Amino acid sequence: MGMIYLVRKKLFSTKEGMKQLYYAVQRTLQPRGGVTTEKLAQRMARRKGMGEGDVQSVLVDLPKYIEEALSEGESVTIRGLGSFNLAITSEGFEHPDDVMPGKVRVSRIYFKPDRMLVGRLRQNMNFFRYPLSKYFPHEMLRPETLERERVRPPKTPENEAKDINTVTD
Structure with missing residues (x-):
């Protein structure tokens, strides 16, 4: 299959005032945790x-x-998956002698995906838009979008994933 996405509005403050743009965001059709x-x-x-x-x-x-x-x-590198790295930090001190082991802590664990994995996903990924008419006011949508989505028969929750529009470039 591929990934189903929704379209969401984001607002930006510009010199001319507020500007809104629409972006694709992931819609999960899976149990929590994947x-x-x-x-x-x-x-x-x-x-x-x-x-x-x-x-x-x-x-x-x-x-x-x-x-x-x-x-x-x-660090840990798993070929084809990526690398795990640990980052540490401490509070800031005025003198270097004050930075003692007891003051150091783990700040983050980073995961960097393998370049080949990222490349394969970018090349092979298919995206499907969840029907806009299901979550946008109809007056915001173009007539051809409403018509294209209206010709599809109603779907049940079991096959909701099939009720999508393929977006091509």
Whole structure:
């Protein structure tokens, strides 16, 4: 399939006053949390001819090993996925001698996706617009948009994902 998006208005303050532009934003048609470890393990096991339990065990343990490496000051790179890096910080002190280990803390964990992963997603991703007439006032829409969306038969919640317009460049 691809990704379904909604259109949302954003307001900007300019020298001439307020300006509004419309942007695509993600619409999720999935349970909270997305694909679970179990579901990912099923998919991987099926495609690789491995036992689902073995794959799930690796997936469950992977965060522990990433945490271990990060806690030792190392970054972690998983080819095809990306890199994990830890950032640290402390309060500001007037003298360098005052920056002691007890004052240092983890500020963030960064994930940088692999360039090839990003490239594949950009190249292969399909986008579908959720029908504007379902969430925009009809008077805001062009007549041809309303007509195009009106000719589609009503959908049930089970096949709502099929009730989309393919947007092409």
